Every structure is written in C-alpha cells, then in structure tokens.
Amino acid sequence: MKKHNFYAGPSILSEFAIKNTAEAVLNFEGSGLSILEISHRSKEFIAVMSEAQKLVKELLDVPAGYEVLFLGGGASMQFAMVPYNLLKTKAAYLDTGSWAAKAIKEAKFFGETVVVASSKADNYTYIPKGYEVPSDADYFHYTSNNTIFGTEVKSDPEVGVPLVADMSSDIFSRPVDVSKYALIYGGAQKNLGPSGTAFVIVKEDLLGKVDRPIPTMLDYRTHIASESMFNTPPCAPIYTSLQTLKWYKQLGGISAIEKLKKQKSDLLYGEIDRNSLFRGTVANAEDRSDMNITFVMSEEYKEKEADFLALASQKGIVGIKGHRSVGGFRASVYNAMPIESVQVLVDAMKEFEKSI
Known part of the structure; x- marks a missing residue:
C-alpha cells in the first residue's frame, strides 16, 4: 500500500531526491565509491557543495554580500550561534512557539533579550501583532513557521x-x-533534505562586530572562509538537499511551489472548516500555517479521535497524530507532499463523517 507521509520531520522527500540519493549511496557520480564514504575534499563532493550553495542563491534570489553555509548541529545549534555572532548588547525576539522559546533561552546567555510579544498564554494559537521592536536592538529574531502549533508568518x-x-x-x-x-537559518529535515545538516544565509558584513571571543567552530566567518568545509560536513544530507534544490528548479522555482502549496493547504483547510466533526486549532486564517495544519475533533466527537486515526492508518495515512502540546491531528504538507495525498486525507475525513 502506498503511504501518505504527513510526518512533521524528518518528513517526506520527493521521489527525485530519494532515487538520486539511493543511487549515490551505491555509486556516487560513477566514482565507484558511495556518497557515504567519499572524501569531502574530493573534487566530486566539492562540486556538490558548490552547486547546492549556488542553487540556494538562485532559487531565493540571494543578493550579493550574502553567503550560504551548510553546517552540522541542526537549527538548534543556530539558536546559540546567532547571538554568539550578532548580539552585542540587546536582542529582540518574538515568542510564537516551542522553537522560538528555545531560541530565546539560548540568547539570554549572551546579553539582554527582550521578548517583544508572546502568544504563549493562549497556547501559541496566533501570531502576535502590533508589537514594537526596540530601535537599539542588535537584531530582531522570529520563527516564520511553528511546526507544533500550526501558525506561520507569511510575509517579511x-x-x-x-x-x-x-x-x-x-x-x-x-x-x-x-x-x-x-x-x-533552518534545519534541512522539513523542506530541504534529511536530518543532519542546517542551512544558513548570512550577510557577511554584519559579522565580526561583537567584542567577545567566539570559539572557532561557532564563528560563521570560519565556515565562510572554508566554504562550509572547516570540518567534515554531513555529506549525504547535503547531497540529498542538492537533489531537492534541483527538483525545485525543475518544478519552476519558488513561484510554482507557492502555487502548489496554496492548492494543498486550501484543500485541507476547506474540509476542516466544512466538516462538523473537525475544528482547526488556529482560528485566524491569516495566522494558519500552510505547512503544518493542526486540527482536533469537535468537542462533541472528542472520543472519536482514536477511531479516525485508525481509519487514516487503513488508508495508508501516517504521521497525522498531533503533538502532545496541541493534541488532535497535525498534517504536515511540505513541498514534497503531492496533492493526491492531501486528497486521500480529505476523503478519509468525509468518509468518517458519513460513518458517524
């Protein structure tokens, strides 16, 4: 049976990325070696890193003066690296979920950390508005999409x-x-590749302004100077990320991906709002995530959640059980998720409604 993978991360990858990575595991670029064993100093892997960085810049239209890095440690390492490199006296943060809170915790080790607004009191069910960022802050940090709570900041x-x-x-x-x-910055394991690497896009002329000494591995300048190869990088995850980037380009780039994204999220949110058995956990439509769609059973059908999960499993739907902080269900519809899988979930919701 085909599986419809709605896991929040590690998450679904395109067949293009999986197939090409599988081939490279057996024989990378005709070298007779696996991508799992080839030297990161080899010309073949240096070409992988260079092309991945180039495609990030191309797809996101990154202007001159910015560098793209692929690093170990995931996004969680960046929670500390950002303030280590950028926080001189004060930083401002928007608290919109668990990962934002973790970033705030790390920043406090390096200087004054101002939380300009938070939706924690309401279990992070909305994106705060109307906050003020101190004009003397060294930077303002926000988390664009909150995977656990299903909210998203959709503009810069x-x-x-x-x-x-x-x-x-x-x-x-x-x-x-x-x-x-x-x-x-971000971890790869949602919209880019498997877990094991993180991407960073950094404006180079903002670095080197803090007075504190920075350990070599935690200094962005170290990795810029060495093209992300100061130490052995996570080669296989970077290779898979490159395949994803190639696939994005084949699809037609970001504008094409955004159109497909809206079709998928509109389809599922439309059914959540129509179906009397279900209720979205984020009431404000403009705050609803297009990536992680969170919903629960309506109060009078609360005891039916396990039954719906059982039906979904029968349909080959996996990964929709909600995070314990929210409960209910979470359908992660990242870029690699085909709309056909979303339709299977919607059809299951309709079938369950008829059975009640």
Whole structure:
C-alpha cells in the first residue's frame, strides 16, 4: 500500500531526491565509491557543495554580500550561534512557539533579550501583532513557521533593525526578500533534505562586530572562509538537499511551489472548516500555517479521535497524530507532499463523517 507521509520531520522527500540519493549511496557520480564514504575534499563532493550553495542563491534570489553555509548541529545549534555572532548588547525576539522559546533561552546567555510579544498564554494559537521592536536592538529574531502549533508568518516583517529568521519548516515555500535579513537559518529535515545538516544565509558584513571571543567552530566567518568545509560536513544530507534544490528548479522555482502549496493547504483547510466533526486549532486564517495544519475533533466527537486515526492508518495515512502540546491531528504538507495525498486525507475525513 502506498503511504501518505504527513510526518512533521524528518518528513517526506520527493521521489527525485530519494532515487538520486539511493543511487549515490551505491555509486556516487560513477566514482565507484558511495556518497557515504567519499572524501569531502574530493573534487566530486566539492562540486556538490558548490552547486547546492549556488542553487540556494538562485532559487531565493540571494543578493550579493550574502553567503550560504551548510553546517552540522541542526537549527538548534543556530539558536546559540546567532547571538554568539550578532548580539552585542540587546536582542529582540518574538515568542510564537516551542522553537522560538528555545531560541530565546539560548540568547539570554549572551546579553539582554527582550521578548517583544508572546502568544504563549493562549497556547501559541496566533501570531502576535502590533508589537514594537526596540530601535537599539542588535537584531530582531522570529520563527516564520511553528511546526507544533500550526501558525506561520507569511510575509517579511518590516523592522528598523537587522532581521533574523528561523525558516526551518517553510523555506522555499514562498518568495522571501533576503535583502531585508541579516541572517536566515533552518534545519534541512522539513523542506530541504534529511536530518543532519542546517542551512544558513548570512550577510557577511554584519559579522565580526561583537567584542567577545567566539570559539572557532561557532564563528560563521570560519565556515565562510572554508566554504562550509572547516570540518567534515554531513555529506549525504547535503547531497540529498542538492537533489531537492534541483527538483525545485525543475518544478519552476519558488513561484510554482507557492502555487502548489496554496492548492494543498486550501484543500485541507476547506474540509476542516466544512466538516462538523473537525475544528482547526488556529482560528485566524491569516495566522494558519500552510505547512503544518493542526486540527482536533469537535468537542462533541472528542472520543472519536482514536477511531479516525485508525481509519487514516487503513488508508495508508501516517504521521497525522498531533503533538502532545496541541493534541488532535497535525498534517504536515511540505513541498514534497503531492496533492493526491492531501486528497486521500480529505476523503478519509468525509468518509468518517458519513460513518458517524
């Protein structure tokens, strides 16, 4: 039976990326070696890294003066690397979910950290509006998409200080004006590749301004100078990320991906709002994530959640059980998710409604 993979991460990958990676595991670029064993100093892998960096710049229209890095440690390492490199006296953060809160926790080790707004009191069911960012902040950090709670910031904030974003789970799903940002980062395991690497897009002339000494491995300048190869990089995840980037280009780039994204999210949200058995956990439509769609059973049908999960499993639907912080269901519809799989989920919801 075909599986319809709605896991939040590690998550679905395109057949293009999986097939090409599988072939490279057996024989990378005709070298007679596996991508799992080839030297990162070889000309073949250096070409992989170079092409991956180039395609990130091309797809996101990254302007001159920015560098693209592929690093280990995931997005969680960036929670510390960002303030280590950029926080001189004060940083501003928007608290919109668990990962934003973790980033705030790390920033506090390096200087004054101002939380300009938070939706924690309402279990992060909305994106705060109308907040003010201190004009003397070294940067303003926000998390663009909140995988656990199903909210998303869908446009680039207008602030008067350098802008930093964790775009782990919605990168490459919409146009981004990179010129507005000091730094964008994210883990690969949502919209780029398997777990094991993180991407960073950083404006180089903003680095080297802090007074503190920075350990070599945590200094962005180290990795810029060495083309992300100061130490052995996670070669296989970077190779798979390259395949994803190639696939995005074949699809027609970010504008084409954004159109497909809206078709998928509109289809599922439309059924959630229509079906009396279900209720979305994010009431405000403009705050609803197009990547992680969270919903629960309506109160009078609460005891039917396990039954719906059982039906979904029979249909080959996996990964829709909601995070414990929210409960209910979470359907992650990342870029590699085909609309046919979303339709299978919608059809299951309709079938379950008829059975009640």
